Amino acid sequence: MGSIYALAALGFNIIYNATGIINFAQGEFVMLGAMLMAYFAAVLKLPLLLAFIVVVLLVACVGLILERGCIHPLKNPSILVLVMITIAASILLKGVTMFIAGKEVHGMEYFSGENTVVDMGGAKVPTQTFWILGVLGVVVCGLVIFFNLTLAGKAMRACAFDRTAASLMGIPTKRMVMFSFFLSAAIGGMAGAVIVPISMADYQSGAMFGIKGFGAAVFGGLGNNFGAVSAGLILGILEALTAGYLSSHYKDALPLAVLLLVLFVKPSGLFGSEAAGRLKKF
Amino acid sequence: MADPILELKDVCRFFGGVRAVDGVSFCVSKGQIKSIIGPNGAGKTTLFNVIAGNMKPTKGNIRLQNRNVTMLPDYKMASLGVTRTFQTIKIFSNMTVLENVMIARHPRSRAGFFSAAFRFPWMRREETSLIRESRKYLEFFDLLGKADHPAHTLPFKEQRLLEFARALANEPVILLADEPAAGLNTRETKDIAALIKRIRDTGVTVLLVEHDMSLVMDISDEILVLDFGKKIAEGTPEHIRKNDEVIAVYLGRRAEGA
Amino acid sequence: MMKRNIYIPYAVFLMIVLLAPMFVKNPYYLGVLVQVGIFSLVTMGLSLLMGYAGQISLGHAAFFGMGAYASAILTGTCHWSPWLAMGAGMLITACVAWFVGTPSLKLKGHYLAMATLGFGLIVNIFFLAEVDLTGGPSGYTFARIPHITFIKWTIKSETSSYYFVWGILLVILLLTLHIIHSRVGRALRSIHADEEAARAMGVNTAQYKVGIFILSGIYASLAGSLYAHYIRFVAPDPFGLMESVLLVTMVIVGGMGSIWGAIAGAALLIILPEALRFFQDYNILIYGAILLFIMLFLPGGIFGGSQMLWLLIRKIPGRRQEAKDG
Numbered sequence: 001m002g003s004i005y006a007l008a009a010l011g012f013n014i015i016y017n018a019t020g021i022i023n024f025a026q027g028e029f030v031m032l033g034a035m036l037m038a039y040f041a042a043v044l045k046l047p048l049l050l051a052f053i054v055v056v057l058l059v060a061c062v063g064l065i066l067e068r069g070c071i072h073p074l075k076n077p078s079i080l081v082l083v084m085i086t087i088a089a090s091i092l093l094k095g096v097t098m099f100i101a102g103k104e105v106h107g108m109e110y111f112s113g114e115n116t117v118v119d120m121g122g123a124k125v126p127t128q129t130f131w132i133l134g135v136l137g138v139v140v141c142g143l144v145i146f147f148n149l150t151l152a153g154k155a156m157r158a159c160a161f162d163r164t165a166a167s168l169m170g171i172p173t174k175r176m177v178m179f180s181f182f183l184s185a186a187i188g189g190m191a192g193a194v195i196v197p198i199s200m201a202d203y204q205s206g207a208m209f210g211i212k213g214f215g216a217a218v219f220g221g222l223g224n225n226f227g228a229v230s231a232g233l234i235l236g237i238l239e240a241l242t243a244g245y246l247s248s249h250y251k252d253a254l255p256l257a258v259l260l261l262v263l264f265v266k267p268s269g270l271f272g273s274e275a276a277g278r279l280k281k282f
Numbered sequence: 283m284a285d286p287i288l289e290l291k292d293v294c295r296f297f298g299g300v301r302a303v304d305g306v307s308f309c310v311s312k313g314q315i316k317s318i319i320g321p322n323g324a325g326k327t328t329l330f331n332v333i334a335g336n337m338k339p340t341k342g343n344i345r346l347q348n349r350n351v352t353m354l355p356d357y358k359m360a361s362l363g364v365t366r367t368f369q370t371i372k373i374f375s376n377m378t379v380l381e382n383v384m385i386a387r388h389p390r391s392r393a394g395f396f397s398a399a400f401r402f403p404w405m406r407r408e409e410t411s412l413i414r415e416s417r418k419y420l421e422f423f424d425l426l427g428k429a430d431h432p433a434h435t436l437p438f439k440e441q442r443l444l445e446f447a448r449a450l451a452n453e454p455v456i457l458l459a460d461e462p463a464a465g466l467n468t469r470e471t472k473d474i475a476a477l478i479k480r481i482r483d484t485g486v487t488v489l490l491v492e493h494d495m496s497l498v499m500d501i502s503d504e505i506l507v508l509d510f511g512k513k514i515a516e517g518t519p520e521h522i523r524k525n526d527e528v529i530a531v532y533l534g535r536r537a538e539g540a
Numbered sequence: 541m542m543k544r545n546i547y548i549p550y551a552v553f554l555m556i557v558l559l560a561p562m563f564v565k566n567p568y569y570l571g572v573l574v575q576v577g578i579f580s581l582v583t584m585g586l587s588l589l590m591g592y593a594g595q596i597s598l599g600h601a602a603f604f605g606m607g608a609y610a611s612a613i614l615t616g617t618c619h620w621s622p623w624l625a626m627g628a629g630m631l632i633t634a635c636v637a638w639f640v641g642t643p644s645l646k647l648k649g650h651y652l653a654m655a656t657l658g659f660g661l662i663v664n665i666f667f668l669a670e671v672d673l674t675g676g677p678s679g680y681t682f683a684r685i686p687h688i689t690f691i692k693w694t695i696k697s698e699t700s701s702y703y704f705v706w707g708i709l710l711v712i713l714l715l716t717l718h719i720i721h722s723r724v725g726r727a728l729r730s731i732h733a734d735e736e737a738a739r740a741m742g743v744n745t746a747q748y749k750v751g752i753f754i755l756s757g758i759y760a761s762l763a764g765s766l767y768a769h770y771i772r773f774v775a776p777d778p779f780g781l782m783e784s785v786l787l788v789t790m791v792i793v794g795g796m797g798s799i800w801g802a803i804a805g806a807a808l809l810i811i812l813p814e815a816l817r818f819f820q821d822y823n824i825l826i827y828g829a830i831l832l833f834i835m836l837f838l839p840g841g842i843f844g845g846s847q848m849l850w851l852l853i854r855k856i857p858g859r860r861q862e863a864k865d866g
């Protein structure tokens with residue numbers, strides 16, 4: 001579970017870094033990924049890898065459309081407008097999903113077969129866990145390489161650091177914004193696609209993914225990708241612990257409480273300092 | 283020195299490693315116009331922020347009329363008589379010109395949620411006298427004709443004037459003005475100079491930050507020079523004009539910049 | 541913002557509200573209007589918070605729910621008088637709003653939005669989880685929530701509910717208009733424009749922000765109590781995240797910075813889905829589309845939009861300046 005939050009948090013960070021926008025529709029990307037994956041793999045019975053790629057591309061395109069249709073036309077919008085517009089988009093995505101897929105809960109079997117588990121020192125760990133961790137690992141490595149070694153990645157980091165300066169240097173900041181939505185939607189889609197075998201999804205599950213992902217992002221210091229991954233994992237473990245030892249009703253409340261606490265006590269996050277807030281390294 | 287209104291002792295403000303204000307001490311006496319000058323980034327605005335309570339000093343001590351005000355927040359400082367105008371104009375653009383000035387009377391009126399909701403008679407009287415007083419300040423600045431205009435429709439210079447009207451309506455003991463002539467032409471700058479003198483003549487002490495040297499030399503009783511957060515000179519305009527270190531700082535920077 | 545004429549629109553509105561039942565005889569439609577009244581109460585408070593003080597809250601449905609559950613539990617389980625329960629609900633809500641608002645309102649923008657959203661979700665989880673107290677997901681079923689009595693009338697029929705709810709709304713509306721056009725209203729708007737400058741003028745912005753947050757919470761709680769006694773059943777569903785978003789949508793659609801806009805927004809977003817009832821489940825799509833449309837094309841809301849149109853028509857000289865400065 002924690003990996004999913006980590007992935008969602010990464011999605012938040014990518015858009016935040018490029019634009020300063022918190023995308024309230026981030027959770028919807030995860031939901032879409034999950035629903036589409038369930039559809040392609042379980043209903044259409046496409047091969048896993050193919051289904052996965054199609055899903056990720058589709059969700060990424062949704063991200064693109066979102067940016068083109070909603071964010072791009074705005075000229076210096078207020079934060080309230082941005083918040084509400086991404087919320088509106090998320091409601092719309094939810095509505096469309098419900099319209100097409102109905103209200104039922106969708107799921108699918110694990111990537112390595114029905115309910116397979118690996119025995120690890122007595123504890124039975126579902127094989128899907130390894131798939132999820134694997135995808136997280138690949139995404140993290142991919143981002144490290146992208147941001148540090150490719151020109152586009154470096155350009156994006158420059159945008160995050162200082163947009164005006166970056167655009168003066170000839171970096172197409174507009175295109176970077178577009179790309180950040182594409183990338184972050186793709187990551188959201190991946191998260192959804194790998195999680196759906198473990199926790200089933202319906203059209204409403206986006207909100208929780210979104211808010212917990214944001215929790216992880218803030219917890220780790222907004223914009224700080226290393227922090228996001230660690231915080232996502234911590235949050236997942238915390239949640240598992242409360243579900244185990246406290247009441248399962250409150251399993252969703254705990255990450256929220258942590259989120260509030262972090263916001264109140266140290267809004268710059270666990271791994272962030274105020275000055276370093278905008279100077280993120282990966 | 284006679285009658286110090288504001289007294290700073292060894293005031294420091296650091297941002298991480300940046301020593302924006304570094305061990306500055308000085309006094310402002312009653313009825314003075316005192317100017318702070320220094321190159322860009324010398325720490326002038328930061329010093330104002332610290333005095334006005336907007337930022338806490340990292341170290342040091344600030345006294346206002348012999349009262350320790352070092353750690354007081356900005357809204358308390360305002361009600362104690364430290365009022366400021368900002369380097370970048372900060373008027374309330376969603377209100378009328380008159381309402382902008384009325385906000386400045388906030389600490390001197392007392393209607394709260396409850397009394398406002400029920401419109402007690404005293405609250406209505408207070409509102410009427412608030413409007414009357416505020417119009418008086420607008421008149422002083424020749425803005426009365428535009429009292430009901432939305433503040434953001436004023437031209438730049440009048441927005442500056444409005445900021446001054448608002449500051450004065452706060453009935454300050456000391457007015458901190460941060461680059462009031464920035465963005466104005468020579469003639470408008472002259473008007474501002476005359477205005478600041480008029481303000482001083484109403485009994486308000488003025489602490490001024492300004493880059494326009496002729497303005498500063500013209501109206502200041504005393505000048506303080508900051509460079510890299512440190513005070514490097516203090517004295518009358520003639521004294522400063524002759525000070526070698528000041529000349530070095532200014533000429534040196536010019537040479538670098540060229 | 542002229543003080544002289546706040547009573548004229550109020551009087552007109554008062555007449556409309558009093559006379560409306562003469563034209564709307566169908567009890568079903570009257571019931572819709574009762575709901576408009578209840579929601580208007582919430583959006584009025586939210587409009588004070590968002591439109592005047594410039595603070596976002598995505599958790600207001602929680603306060604609405606707290607009022608509703610307080611009334612349900614205190615009258616149903618504890619057999620209190622509805623009026624006492626209503627007061628207790630407002631008191632509890634005020635305390636919670638103070639407790640949450642004090643740290644939250646130090647945050648700005650996105651952070652504030654997320655903090656209030658998180659708070660709203662936690663309260664909703666509480667409604668779901670405390671089965672012994674609230675009845676959990678299936679709603680409060682331990683006792684039927686009683687009708688409320690006002691002096692000697694029992695508020696039972698749609699007509700009496702209409703006059704009761706709108707009567708309360710009219711009183712609150714008057715008080716709210718007074719607050720807006722006062723020292724307090726000015727202080728709130730100054731916070732919206734520039735917090736730092738407001739503080740420099742001696743406005744204790746932190747205190748005002750929390751104050752208005754509490755007040756808007758109290759409005760929502762009162763509305764929740766009215767809702768509980770009108771519907772006579774409460775469940776966690778109508779007090780969740782979607783509802784918070786809906787409330788904010790109402791305020792934005794109506795136009796921020798105008799109390800009238802808040803009422804118009806509530807009316808529109810309640811009446812419209814009723815009118816388009818055959819869409820049923822696809823409400824959610826419609827909301828999303830309306831919200832998106834408004835945000836993209838009319839960020840000032842209906843009121844702001846019509847004002848802009850008015851300005852365009854009259855071509856007042858201020859506009860050019862505005863364009864240049866903005």
Ligand SMILES: Nc1ncnc2c1ncn2[C@@H]1O[C@H](COP(=O)(O)OP(=O)(O)OP(=O)(O)O)[C@@H](O)[C@H]1O
Nearest residue numbers: 297300302320321322323324325326327328329369
């Ligand atoms: N909030 C802040 N955080 C970090 N550093 C700051 C902050 N405010 C100011 N500084 C730094 O402190 C130094 C002094 O800045 P300040 O604005 O006080 O200069 P100034 O003398 O007012 O300059 P100018 O003449 O351009 O107005 C600068 O190096 C600036 O970068």
Ligand SMILES: [Mg+2]
Nearest residue numbers: 326327328369
């Ligand atoms: Mg400065």
